[in-house]
Amino acid sequence: MIYTLKNPIKNFPWGSRTAISDHFSIANPNLEHQAELWMGAHPSASSRITLEGVDVPLCDAITNNPSYWLGNCLQSSTPSLPFLMKILAAEEPLSIQVHPSKIAAEIGFTTENEQGIPLYAGNRNYKDANHKPEFIYAITPYLAMNGFREFCQIIDNFDFLELSTLKDIFQPFKQDPTPLTLASFFSSVLALKGDLKVLAINELISSIKTVDKEHFLYQASELISRLYILYPEDVGIFSPLLLNVIELQPGQAMFLHSETPHAYIHGLGIEVMANSDNVLRAGLTPKNIDADELVKNTLFQPIAFEKLLLQPCNNDLERKVYPIPVEDFNFDMLNPQYLMTLNTSSPEILLCLSEQVTIMTGTETRELSKGESVILPATLGRYHILGKGSVARAYC
Template sequence: MSLFKLDNVIQNYAWGSIDSIQTLFGIANPNNQPQAEIWMGAHPNGCSKLSESGELLSHLIDDNKTEVLGEYTAARFGELPFLFKVLAAQTPLSIQVHPNKQNSELGFERENAQGIALNASNRNYKDPNHKPELVYALTFYKAMNGFRPIDDIIALFEENQIPSLASALSTLKTHADSNALKAFFTTIMSLEGEGKNRALEELYAAFEKPAKTAMGREAMQYSMDFKKHYPGDIGLFAPFMLNTVELAPGEAMFLFAETPHAYVQGTGLEIMANSDNVLRAGLTPKHIDVKELIDNTIFEPINPEDIRLQPVLKEGKKSYPIPVDDFGFDILSATQESKAQYMRSAEILFCVDGEVTITAGDKSIILTAGESVFISNHLGKYHYKGNGTVARAYN
């Protein structure tokens, strides 16, 4: 038997929504807690279980990796290489950068040698893996993703007039390249004490003035909203440096390693490499290691028009182009006509809406919104039909 319905862990982080997961999927929230994430996968901090037996998914995989994961995945990764989530943000998450694979391996080894505990507050590297991510919006989904074009950064800081940053801004204007952007970002991230307080007071004064451009108005609104949750935080400058984006339901974007980003508000599906490495850059009371952050950030702007992924459409399936081999992501539209899906790895299917029957081998499972299944690779294929939408995670 190789088709399993999953019982998944719900993570109750403080930034989570109290009602979004319940509203979308009918999942009870009897204690009225913030339901931030549903984890689907074999991560030790929130491993899914097989509904029928209660066995951990990680145990199923470890007992026969080649059969369950497939020969390539078992040899290449040695584990389920992705973590699949529903993420429901009511308040902003921290601004983050995820290190690349090589730096993650070196940093993990270095901090182990220094004797820094894995759960220490000043630990940067929790594992030796990178953490590219894709997010697919289920509701309108606000976020920040990558540096704005340098001309836009200059225009926004000129519009808001922060005298404390005038010299740094002048240097950025003179050179307007990645090195100048790095210097400008470093200046802001390194502000401390009186200098930091003065710059923020100048920003708050700018809040009182009417916006002069649509871009400036949107950036200002993000910053003002951040102040409600993180007053005095250096991350309040982030919307003037990073692209602000609001995905509509059904839109998706990719978040590269070494690229600053933040999820601000909304509910979506998120799939990522199986890692927990985070270097923070604001909107957080947690540890910020500015040097490590700068060393792991690429200072190349992203054109706002390039943020949304364009899916490849084929016979009721949307496939999203992903530049890493840790995971793949599709959206399947089920109809009453049974469709076959061939497999190249183990898969997790999550029912976004409606009702869909998944058949693999001699077993069928009916999924309704919010439910998921795990399918072992050795089956080779499965069929799906019904009236609904299924998100497909694989690698």
């Protein structure tokens, strides 16, 4: 069967009041900050479906009949959908954050449970026992930070700005740029307090005023100025000097591994991730920051800028398949020109991104308009798509 998804929307302060409603015609009568629309079965905000005439959470439907829904994805004693798809609309920057590895999440979740920290307490780091690698596909220009810059770039950035306040903590990394010295420098920046923090931030803001449009630091300096307006007392404004700054164009995509520092700045996109809500924050947020836990879960390795974009592994006009480097999910962009036939042995979420498409099985037909989504159970097998719209497809 084909099941229409009724999806919850998360209203966070950084979310756009208009992007989701304007692009997908999803109502926002109270002009709330619609930050994320969740499509999936995470227990904290599960989609809902109609099952035998009754409206039920998808997570409960899967728990009650795991073999029907999950098929080959049923790999543990606690059955759940392995992935979560979102429409993400950032009007203002999200926090600088890292997601833990699978092992670290399991340990952290167990430890915080044993400590008796309520699951949704403000000081809780681990909401579940899963890792959270992510994939983002840009619908509009999508500005983000992803991973540490190459070491030579970090050194050039701080050398040019000549921030005397940071000289003592920067020199060990400059003289011997390694993951270990980067970890020490990064931790020291996060640990700045009181008058020293104020001096460092003021010096940074004064220094970037010397950067013109032709300079290699211009993009980073523009972002620092923007972050400073929102978070004038937050050391997170140093992050564009340390992290790659990239603006995806519509149709471009990138992958973010666990243990990689990143932040989404602005734009509308489709995000697919392992089914987790674990976030460790370093700055640019009023939420709980646990710098020590974040550093412990960060991989201090550079990522070359030219390796940030994730290209589809085929050139098919109708179906672009992205080489997702984890087992939790796969992602395709479908643009049916004629009747497209697909086979599934896993659960699938289909989101219509433009125009309208028709999904057909041997027994039923369902039309999907822009912004509408469905889930297909693993037992469905073969199905067909016809229409002129584009469809985001998440599966495992």
